[in-house]
Amino acid sequence: MAKSVNEKILKKVDELITEIKKSSDFQNYKYLTEKLEKNSTIKRKVQEIKRLQKEIAKQEYYHQNSSEQLKKWNKEVEALKQIPLYQDWITTQEKLNQYCQEIKSQLENCFDFNQKES
Numbered sequence: 001m002a003k004s005v006n007e008k009i010l011k012k013v014d015e016l017i018t019e020i021k022k023s024s025d026f027q028n029y030k031y032l033t034e035k036l037e038k039n040s041t042i043k044r045k046v047q048e049i050k051r052l053q054k055e056i057a058k059q060e061y062y063h064q065n066s067s068e069q070l071k072k073w074n075k076e077v078e079a080l081k082q083i084p085l086y087q088d089w090i091t092t093q094e095k096l097n098q099y100c101q102e103i104k105s106q107l108e109n110c111f112d113f114n115q116k117e118s
Contacts (some may be wrong), residue, residue, distance in 0.1 A: 016103070025095050032089040045080045049073060 020026055036042055052073040059066035080086055 020096075020099065025092060025099075029089070029092045029096055032085065032092055035085060036089050039085060042080065042086055043082075044085060045076055049076045049080065052076065 052069050055069045056073060059069065061076045083091075
């Protein structure tokens with residue numbers, strides 16, 4: 001009996017995943033991700049941001065002044081945020097994350113995981 005219930009639940013989860021993947025938001029996200037990965041300007045900016053993050057972390061670990069790298073990092077992040085393709089990708093990603101949060105929230109409310117059994 002338990003196996004049957006678990007299988008039904010997993011089947012419903014698979015159906016939900018399939019519906020999300022069919023959604024226009026997910027399809028748009030995939031499309032934008034592919035375009036983003038092919039965009040050399042965005043790739044260079046992301047690589048530079050990651051490089052600066054590593055420098056900042058290293059300097060902070062050794063208790064060195066990282067303010068100059070932090071300024072450069074902020075400048076690169078702001079430049080990246082100004083690229084329309086990146087803006088669209090972020091907006092779509094946030095939408096999908098919101099869907100996932102809503103699903104998680106509904107499950108938590110349904111089962112009230114925070115409530116202690118008496």
